[in-house]
Amino acid sequence: MPADFDTIVNLAKKRGFVFQSSEIYGGIRSAYDYGPLGVELLRNVKAQWWRSMVQMRDDIVGIDSAVIQSPKVWVASGHVDSFSDPLVECRECHNRHRLDKLENPDQCPTCGSKGSFTDPREFNLMFRTHMGPIESEDNAVYLRPETAQGIFINFENVRRTVRKRLPFGIAQVGKSFRNEITPGQFVFRTREFEQMEMEFFCHPDEADEWFRYWVDERRNWYMNLGMTEENLQFREHDEDELSHYAAATFDVDYLFPWGWDELEGIANRTDFDLKAHAEYSGEDLTYFDPATNERFFPYVIEPAAGATRTTFAFLIDAYHEEEVRGEKRTVLKLDPRLSPIKVAVLPLSKKDDLVEVTNRVADLLRSRWMIEVDVTQSIGRRYRRQDEIGTPYAVTVDFDTLDDDQVTIRDRDTMEQDRIPIQDLVGYLADRLPS
Numbered sequence: 001m002p003a004d005f006d007t008i009v010n011l012a013k014k015r016g017f018v019f020q021s022s023e024i025y026g027g028i029r030s031a032y033d034y035g036p037l038g039v040e041l042l043r044n045v046k047a048q049w050w051r052s053m054v055q056m057r058d059d060i061v062g063i064d065s066a067v068i069q070s071p072k073v074w075v076a077s078g079h080v081d082s083f084s085d086p087l088v089e090c091r092e093c094h095n096r097h098r099l100d101k102l103e104n105p106d107q108c109p110t111c112g113s114k115g116s117f118t119d120p121r122e123f124n125l126m127f128r129t130h131m132g133p134i135e136s137e138d139n140a141v142y143l144r145p146e147t148a149q150g151i152f153i154n155f156e157n158v159r160r161t162v163r164k165r166l167p168f169g170i171a172q173v174g175k176s177f178r179n180e181i182t183p184g185q186f187v188f189r190t191r192e193f194e195q196m197e198m199e200f201f202c203h204p205d206e207a208d209e210w211f212r213y214w215v216d217e218r219r220n221w222y223m224n225l226g227m228t229e230e231n232l233q234f235r236e237h238d239e240d241e242l243s244h245y246a247a248a249t250f251d252v253d254y255l256f257p258w259g260w261d262e263l264e265g266i267a268n269r270t271d272f273d274l275k276a277h278a279e280y281s282g283e284d285l286t287y288f289d290p291a292t293n294e295r296f297f298p299y300v301i302e303p304a305a306g307a308t309r310t311t312f313a314f315l316i317d318a319y320h321e322e323e324v325r326g327e328k329r330t331v332l333k334l335d336p337r338l339s340p341i342k343v344a345v346l347p348l349s350k351k352d353d354l355v356e357v358t359n360r361v362a363d364l365l366r367s368r369w370m371i372e373v374d375v376t377q378s379i380g381r382r383y384r385r386q387d388e389i390g391t392p393y394a395v396t397v398d399f400d401t402l403d404d405d406q407v408t409i410r411d412r413d414t415m416e417q418d419r420i421p422i423q424d425l426v427g428y429l430a431d432r433l434p435s
């Protein structure tokens, strides 16, 4: 059973994962701010992606391109002409909907009226603004709707500077903006969001093989970070579902509380983008293979994931309610690599006697891990709170610590406790907290 949507949203708000943006002004629709725990979780998801894509590999490098690029980029990529969704408006209640997402294309899901929709019109999803002080057509620019194009336009820069031979990839993580017609489901679909995209350039003859490879790799990534297998689905697009640039696409879907929905798209983008940028810019973006004397446009395999959306999925997937000795326990069974706080340091009492040793333990740990020192409330309540935010280990300092210099470590999942000398603490945790 997927976790209940409202329960997750309430937990996210109550514990400071995600806040409604501009809340003191009544909020702004579809914008969210990540709180102290949410920012850690989001950063950890992005860090794990970067680690697997860039750090652990010889054949992929990273970049960080501008959000506002030459408007010609979006003409060449096809976004100015065709990055749009079909919009209909209900003549009765005046709510707007995305036609392709409606269960019944003839009935307004807001007011229930039938046959009340206007004719669909293509609504371009790019945010437009002006560069500089003059608001003229000549100064119009766009906020990027995807990070991918920033990679394509730097293909030659990167190839030249890192002296890579094919196949190689370029990865990027960053904000993208889409003026979505119907944002919603909390942080699932927002108008400002973060993406994690990698473009893998290869010989056209090898594209199918690399496509399969990346589908497997991406499955491994989610599984390795503990996502429940039954909640993950890899679905190949039918021919008529494919984007204009793609030869093949897999959607990675997650079983959200409202049903299956997309986390990531893995596409064989062929040589569409490099060819388009070569044509519009006049630059030579072909690749020359010295081994075969062949010159060609590389094909591109693209795993394109949403960072904010994936973070939300990990949060939902980790949520568990259990019964422990007749009491309900809420626990986020996050992989420790994703947990916002790795270790909680909990002195049994607020009394002055324990302050010094608590500080000593905290200082030992904080240079390596995100920790939290919590001195409020009963120890039971504090364990519950740490369970609820997914902290894998809690170290308790008690009055015996003053005599034996030992602390108690509690494991979030098993709730078992070990008593070990403070001098062994870092080693004990290092064995159990992978990077």
Ligand code: ATP
Pocket: 146, 178, 180, 187, 188, 189, 190, 191, 192, 193, 194, 195, 262, 263, 264, 265, 304, 305, 306, 307, 308, 309, 310
């Ligand atoms: P959809 O059909 O849901 O609008 P898409 O197929 O257009 O999405 P892509 O262009 O393939 O999405 O973008 C890659 C990934 O970026 C998506 O799988 C998703 O995780 C993320 N993403 C796209 N749009 C949004 C959004 N509005 N809010 C949050 N994440 C998004």
